[in-house]
Each structure stands twice: as structure tokens, then as C-alpha cells.
Amino acid sequence: MFKKLRNKFLILNMSMTSAVMIAAFAVIYIISYNNINSEIAKKLNPQAGMQTVIEGAGVPDELKNSKPKTLNRRFSPDGTYSFIIQVDGNGRIIEIDSPFDLPEETYNKAAEIAWNNKQSSSVVTLEGKQWRYAVNQINKHVIQENGQSFTVEENKYQIIFLDVTTYKETLFQLLITLLSVGLIMIIAIFFISLYYANRTIKPIDEAWERQKQFVADASHELKTPISIINANYDALLANKEETIESQIKWLEYIKIGTDRMTKLINDLLSLAKMEDVSFPMHKVPFNISDAVNDVALSMEAVMAEKEIKLIRSIEPDIVVASDPERIKQVVTILFDNAVKYTNQKGQIDLSLAKSKRHVVFSIKNTGKGIPKEDLPRIFDRFYRVDPARSQETGSYGLGLSIAKAIIDKLDGEIHAESVENEYAIFTFTLPL
Numbered sequence: 137m138f139k140k141l142r143n144k145f146l147i148l149n150m151s152m153t154s155a156v157m158i159a160a161f162a163v164i165y166i167i168s169y170n171n172i173n174s175e176i177a178k179k180l181n182p183q184a185g186m187q188t189v190i191e192g193a194g195v196p197d198e199l200k201n202s203k204p205k206t207l208n209r210r211f212s213p214d215g216t217y218s219f220i221i222q223v224d225g226n227g228r229i230i231e232i233d234s235p236f237d238l239p240e241e242t243y244n245k246a247a248e249i250a251w252n253n254k255q256s257s258s259v260v261t262l263e264g265k266q267w268r269y270a271v272n273q274i275n276k277h278v279i280q281e282n283g284q285s286f287t288v289e290e291n292k293y294q295i296i297f298l299d300v301t302t303y304k305e306t307l308f309q310l311l312i313t314l315l316s317v318g319l320i321m322i323i324a325i326f327f328i329s330l331y332y333a334n335r336t337i338k339p340i341d342e343a344w345e346r347q348k349q350f351v352a353d354a355s356h357e358l359k360t361p362i363s364i365i366n367a368n369y370d371a372l373l374a375n376k377e378e379t380i381e382s383q384i385k386w387l388e389y390i391k392i393g394t395d396r397m398t399k400l401i402n403d404l405l406s407l408a409k410m411e412d413v414s415f416p417m418h419k420v421p422f423n424i425s426d427a428v429n430d431v432a433l434s435m436e437a438v439m440a441e442k443e444i445k446l447i448r449s450i451e452p453d454i455v456v457a458s459d460p461e462r463i464k465q466v467v468t469i470l471f472d473n474a475v476k477y478t479n480q481k482g483q484i485d486l487s488l489a490k491s492k493r494h495v496v497f498s499i500k501n502t503g504k505g506i507p508k509e510d511l512p513r514i515f516d517r518f519y520r521v522d523p524a525r526s527q528e529t530g531s532y533g534l535g536l537s538i539a540k541a542i543i544d545k546l547d548g549e550i551h552a553e554s555v556e557n558e559y560a561i562f563t564f565t566l567p568l
């Protein structure tokens with residue numbers, strides 16, 4: 137019934153947590169990507185193209201040489217993998233500064249590609265590795281003999297090639313890690329959300345089922361008195377000429393039917409009111425000892441009929457702040473049951489006592505008691521241990537659920553104990 141609601145809840149939960157997670161991962165990736173790029177940019181810094189020349193000291197010999205010269209460094213100065221090619225204004229190689237032992241044509245190719253796209257700092261693949269390059273014009277920092285210094289732009293270019301394979305791999309690894317962690321987390325979130333969605337829906341589902349069951353039970357219970365009334369009405373109609381006097385039997389059956397319906401409807405209304413959270417209780421201080429004695433007195437006739445012995449142990453003048461009418465209703469329900477379910481010539485023990493913080497009422501009756509397996513369900517609506525027998529007595533199994541609803545509303549507790557074929561005890565406590 138609530139599957140749709142649960143799925144909606146699940147989808148909402150999933151999309152929200154996933155969105156937060158994806159956003160967090162995207163931020164991590166973007167930050168790492170930017171960090172790596174700025175590190176690369178720093179390494180391709182044009183400042184590296186600054187040359188200091190002391191004028192008057194003469195032009196270095198090797199610059200006069202038209203053949204490219206390869207300087208083989210053993211290590212890269214900052215531990216990164218890079219090589220530098222110097223070219224002239226036409227892109228011809230002047231000098232190669234490299235720690236790698238690469239063939240001449242690789243350098244030529246590298247210089248050519250870089251020179252042809254010198255506007256942009258881009259990536260080229262050489263010898264199975266990825267290189268990012270930057271073309272910078274060489275600035276010459278000239279210090280004149282008289283001590284004056286200035287910077288001149290030369291018609292020479294320096295191309296720095298930086299091995300970015302590891303950077304790319306690092307970024308790729310990060311992406312794979314984020315994706316796999318993300319996937320695992322989405323699966324985990326799905327199961328966690330499913331668990332919580334089910335847990336949230338469960339009480340609603342149960343309440344709904346109970347409500348449906350309640351309506352079904354109530355309709356079923358109403359059917360019996362209605363069919364009694366209908367049958368007897370038909371019997372009356374069949375003998376239209378007869379006097380009321382002679383038909384009184386049918387009329388009495390009809391009366392029994394309407395009485396049962398009245399009782400059932402009153403019980404249903406009572407229950408509906410008690411289970412309505414907004415229905416107010418009228419709490420006032422009253423003498424609960426007197427209230428219990430009053431109920432006992434009203435039961436005397438029925439008890440005498442069954443020759444039941446009543447043993448009372450009622451502490452006098454206990455005053456409790458509660459709803460007197462509702463408390464009387466509960467005592468009546470429990471007393472009525474005690475009388476109804478006690479054996480002929482049985483015994484009822486009535487007790488009312490005060491402890492430090494509570495008033496404790498209990499009623500014990502001899503008789504068949506309640507089987508152990510039925511005890512937990514005894515306060516359920518329409519629950520009867522012996523439904524067949526209850527039909528005759530006109531009981532609907534609503535009494536105890538009304539009693540429990542009232543006691544719950546008055547912040548008390550109610551429970552039943554029983555030893556089958558010996559006795560049953562019902563106890564309720566109320567806060568003082």
C-alpha cells in the first residue's frame with residue numbers, strides 16, 4: 137500500500153545524498169586539477185628564459201657556432217623531467233639542453249611542433265610520454281661596464297618541454313578513485329536509504345492495516361444484530377393479522393438486536409474518542425476509593441445471581457487527580473469482565489492501594505483465566521479468547537481496548553496476568 141510513498145522517499149533521499157556527494161567529489165577533482173595545472177605552469181615559467189650577459193665580456197663562442205649544440209645534463213635541476221630547446225627567430229635549433237638521451241630527430245620534431253603552435257602552451261606526445269611545452273622569448277639582462285643594467289628582448293626563443301605523464305596519471309587515478317568510491321557509496325546509500333525508508337513506512341503501514349481490520353471487524357459485528365432485526369421483522373410481517381400481544385416474542389428479539397447495535401456503536405464511539413489525541417480529559421482531584429466502591433455496589437445484583445464472593449481491600453479516601461468519569465468507565469469494564477468470566481460460585485478480589493507515586497487498582501477473578509498465548513492480544517480491538525461464546529453474551533472484545541486507551545490517555549499503565557483455569561488479574565496504575 138505504501139510502496140509508492142516509500143519509493144518516493146527513497147528517490148528523494150538518494151538524489152539528495154548523491155547530489156551532495158557528487159558536488160563534494162567534483163570540488164576535490166577541480167581543486168586537484170587546478171593545483172596540478174598551476175604547478176605545471178610554474179615549471180614552464182618564462183622567467184627561466186632570462187639570460188644574464190655581461191657586455192664587453194664578448195659573445196660566447198658557442199653562440200657563433202651555427203650547428204645546434206646538445207648539452208647533456210645528468211639531472212634535471214628541480215627533479216622534474218624536462219628539456220629545453222633554444223631556437224632562433226626562424227625556429228632553427230640553436231641549443232638543446234636535456235638530461236635525456238633522445239635521438240636528434242625527436243628533438244627536431246619536438247621543436248617543429250612547438251614552433252608551429254607557439255601561441256599556445258600545449259601537449260605533445262614523444263617517445264611514449266606526454267610533454268607540455270611553452271615557448272618563451274629570451275630576455276637578455278644586460279649589465280654594462282659602467283654598472284647600468286637593462287633588459288632586452290632577443291630574437292631567440294626557449295622552448296621548455298615538461299614531462300606531464302605522471303601528472304596526467306595522477307589526475308586519472310584520482311578520477312578513477314573518486315568514481316569507484318562514488319559508485320560504492322551510492323550503492324551503500326541505496327541500501328541504507330532502503331532500510332530507513334522501510335523502517336519509516338512500517339508503523340504507518342501497520343496503523344493502516346489495523347484501521348482496515350478495525351473497519352472490517354466493526355462491519356462484521358454490525359451484521360449480526362441487523363440480521364436478527366430483519367429476520368424478526370419478516371416474521372412479524374408474515375402474521376399481519378395477529379395482535380401485538382401475540383407477536384411480542386418477535387418484538388423482543390428485535391429489541392435485543394437494537395440493544396446490541398446500540399452497545400456496539402457506543403463502544404465504537406468511546407474508542408474513537410479515546411484514541412483521538414485531541415480529545416480532552418477532564419482531570420480533577422477526586423476520591424477514587426469511593427468511585428471503586430460505587431462500581432462494586434452497582435455490580436452486587438449480578439454477583440449475587442452467580443453466587444460470587446467479593447473480597448474487598450480498598451484503602452479509604454485516596455484522592456487522585458484524574459478524570460473521574462473515565463476511571464469509573466475503566467473500573468466498570470474490568471469489573472464487568474470479572475463477573476462475566478468468573479465461574480459460578482467463584483471469587484473476585486478487589487484491591488485499591490496507594491504507593492509513593494501511584495495508585496494501584498487490581499481485580500482478580502477465579503475461573504478459566506486467559507491462555508498464555510492470548511494474553512499479549514487481550515487489549516487488541518475485537519479480540520476475544522472464545523469468539524463463539526462471546527456471540528451469545530453480546531460482547532464484542534472492545535471493552536479492554538477502550539480501558540487501555542483511557543489509561544494510556546491518563547498517563548497510567550494497564551496489564552493482565554493469568555494462570556489458565558485458575559485466575560485472571562487486571563491491574564492499572566495511575567500517577568498521583
Ligand SMILES: Nc1ncnc2c1ncn2[C@@H]1O[C@H](COP(=O)(O)OP(=O)(O)O)[C@@H](O)[C@H]1O
Nearest residue numbers: 473474477505520521531532533534535536560
Ligand atoms: N477477567 C477475565 N477473565 C477471563 N478472561 C477475560 C477476562 N477479562 C477479559 N477476558 C478475555 O478477554 C477478552 C476481551 O475482553 P473485552 O475486551 O472486555 O471484550 P468482551 O468482554 O466484550 O469480550 C474477552 O473476550 C475474554 O476472552
Ligand SMILES: [Mg+2]
Nearest residue numbers: 473531535536
Ligand atoms: Mg468486556
